[in-house]
Amino acid sequence: MSEVIVETQNLRKYYYLKGEVVKALDGINLKVVRGEYLSIMGPSGSGKTTLFNMIGALDRPTSGRVVLEGRDLSTFSDYELAIIRCHRIGYIFQTFNLINVITALENVEMPMMFAGVPKSERRKKAKELLELVGLGDRINHRPTELSGGQQQRVAIARALANDPAIVLADEPTGNLDLATGRSIIMLLKKVSTERGVTVISATHDLKMIDVSNRVVWIRDGKIEKIRRREELIVDAGMIEGMEL
Numbered sequence: 001m002s003e004v005i006v007e008t009q010n011l012r013k014y015y016y017l018k019g020e021v022v023k024a025l026d027g028i029n030l031k032v033v034r035g036e037y038l039s040i041m042g043p044s045g046s047g048k049t050t051l052f053n054m055i056g057a058l059d060r061p062t063s064g065r066v067v068l069e070g071r072d073l074s075t076f077s078d079y080e081l082a083i084i085r086c087h088r089i090g091y092i093f094q095t096f097n098l099i100n101v102i103t104a105l106e107n108v109e110m111p112m113m114f115a116g117v118p119k120s121e122r123r124k125k126a127k128e129l130l131e132l133v134g135l136g137d138r139i140n141h142r143p144t145e146l147s148g149g150q151q152q153r154v155a156i157a158r159a160l161a162n163d164p165a166i167v168l169a170d171e172p173t174g175n176l177d178l179a180t181g182r183s184i185i186m187l188l189k190k191v192s193t194e195r196g197v198t199v200i201s202a203t204h205d206l207k208m209i210d211v212s213n214r215v216v217w218i219r220d221g222k223i224e225k226i227r228r229r230e231e232l233i234v235d236a237g238m239i240e241g242m243e244l
Contacts, residue, residue, distance in 0.1 A: 005034040005165060005198050006055055011064035013050050013221075024050040025061070026221035034165070037192045037199045039208040042218035049170060051218065052202040056089055056168045057081045069165065086115055090159030090197075092188075094171035096151040098143040104130060104154045105139040111161040122161075129157035133187060149180035156187060160197070167191070169201040173208075185211055 011028040014021050024047050032038050032055075040048045053059040054066050057073050066073045068088065073081065085091075090111075098107050105126050112122035130139050133153040143151050152172060159167050169188060173181030189211040192199045201208055209215055209232055217224040 003034045004031045005036075005069060006200075007031045007067045008051070008054065009065045009067065011051070011054060011066065012062045013047075013054065013059070014062045023221045025054070028064070028218075028221075028223060030216065030223065030226075032198060032200060034198055035192065035196045036213045037189060037211055038201070039212040039215045040200065040202045040218060041204065041208075041215055042224070046218045047221040048202040048218050050221075052168055052170055052200070055166075055200060056091065057085050086111065087162050088165050090162070090164035090167040092152070092155050092159050092167060092169040092172045094174040096143065096148075096155050096175075098151055098154055098158075100143050103140050103142055104135060104146065104157075107143070107154055108157045108161055111158060115162050117162075126157070126161065129160055130154070132160075132191075133157045147180075148176050149184060152176065152180075152184050153187065156184070156191065160191065160195070164197065166198045166200060169199060169203075171203055171205075172201060173203070173205045181205060182207055 008028050008030045011025050012023070013025040014023055016022075028051060040051060042048045050059070054061055057066070057068070060074065068084065073084070076084065099110070105123070108126035108129055109122045112125065127136070127139060130136055133156050135150060135153050135157070138146060138150060143154065146154065167188070172188065173184055176184060185205070185207050188199055188201070191197055209229065212229055214226060214228050215232065216226050
């Protein structure tokens, strides 16, 4: 049996706005196995980014549990969660979130600096990671000197800096053109396959279906359906049971 790396148990996240309850997540039960490529899809406001934030220890649930590598995240202090985010989880965002005044190399070094990795070691590893994502000749360029696709490749290298067990990608192709987005998706799949990293992506991008082991559809804070890739039928704007 495959090892479960993260599990949500009856996960709920409620917001209270002007006397009304907004149920961003309403009882999510989900298991993700180590090395899996999982895509979370759904319309805007469906709860997919909220679920992403819960799995990534970026927010705490109203009730229910997130269990990461056998540990209940609700039992950890904010400081302990920061350590987990630093060492066990890598993040990739739609807007890249790079620091524009430093180089690509220094951006990739940043998580290792926070983790206390010595300068010589983190510099060597940052170079290796940038070579992995095809930017070995751009290590001294600042983000403003790179294309959108190149910036996202830097973000992927940065996400891998501390050898995370999970990489969380929030709309990683949202600001990219079709061809560039495709290359980023294939790079994430390569990372997942070759390094055994679990990739969880919150996305609207149907190209993710090609590389995902499973796709989870969320609507109104609930899981609507879960399908394995081989169960999916993609044809002329239609996905099995779902109009686009």
